[in-house]
Amino acid sequence: MITIDNYELYFFQYQEGMLDPETRREVESFAQLHPSLSEELSLYAQAPFIEPEEIPYPDKDKLKHKIVPLYYWLFAVASVVLLATSVFIYFFSPHFVPQSSRVIAENNSIQSHSISAKTLCANESTSITGLSIASNQLRAKEARPANDVIADSRIEESVADSISVAESHQELPEVMPSSIDQESLCIAENELLEYLSEPDSLIIVDSVTTIFHDYSDVTLADFIIDKAIERYPLEVSKIALFACRLVNLSNRIINNRFVSIVLSNI
């Protein structure tokens, strides 16, 4: 039913042709009853339509977003994964030893000489020979300036003295052979061959000592010394120094044959 409250809706639908004939008649009779409202019907019919107007938005580009294609993301992710994998493999490989760590290890080796010598002194059961050899080696190492030939010869004399003392005391026990881990052996051998290409023989001795220190195996050290003698026959006396260091470093048994090799070459 058309009332004063809802007449606008009916008037609109009347003008838009949305009403059935019966309702249209109702609207017309309502308009006749309310002349003031019927004026609105004619006003609506006269009202102009709003014409479309061209009002372009000034900065459409600012509203847009840059779209990065999916394959760009895939490529970026793949690159990051590849890089991370490479870094992981490089740094966390079981055979990787950074250069800086090598230097630190060598420095630690020198320090360990002092500690080892002190330990030898403190231990009453330690042989006089071991103590003598260790002390001599330690002094030699600490006194030696870099590339000093005279100092090197003194070291050799000192080592020879120590070994002579050892021989006279007959205190060197037999080596207890142990099984050699093939992989460690291979790595140690490769490292040794690399060091043997160095011109300074003392560097070789240092390096061999380091290798022993790293792998802590007398049998392996035995093997390494064999290799060193084979490659460096003129430097046997310096390898004797290494033998001394073995005692100093490990406080373990040393093979008699080192002594005989050394004595025959000095």
Place this chain on the structure above:
Amino acid sequence: MSGEEYNHNVDEWADSAYRFARRCCSDDDRCKDAVQDAFANLWEHRKEVSTSKGKQWLLSVVHNNLMSQYRHDRVSEKIHAKQSLVSVVEPDLTFDIHDAIRSALQLLPPIQRECIQLRDVEGYHYKEIAEILNISDQQVQVYIFRARVALQKLLNEYRK
């Protein structure tokens, strides 16, 4: 809606949204801000909005934005509209129907302006207008009726 479709919507509907805003509000900066907000909103919700509903979404956000601002400064808006009607019409003694309609539109309540704009200019059906403005379609019809009657009254007064 994908990113490419969103950018396509910008090309397609930025003008309509801006025109709709300009019809409803005389402040150009406010209109630009409303359109910008609407597109930012569309980008945020692009996964929920289908491409076919993009324009409706935009107009709806523009409407909400302008209406909330209108509620804040209803009085000053009306005064400004009256002044602009005077400034547009009075100096020019020749009757320009388009200017007069534009000015008269500014005197209408915003909801009526929006309804008539969406119907006449954007060509939406009553039900679509109802969705955009979040009102019933019968309310849309009543608002359009009132708007046309008021517009014609204003034009008649001006002619006198």
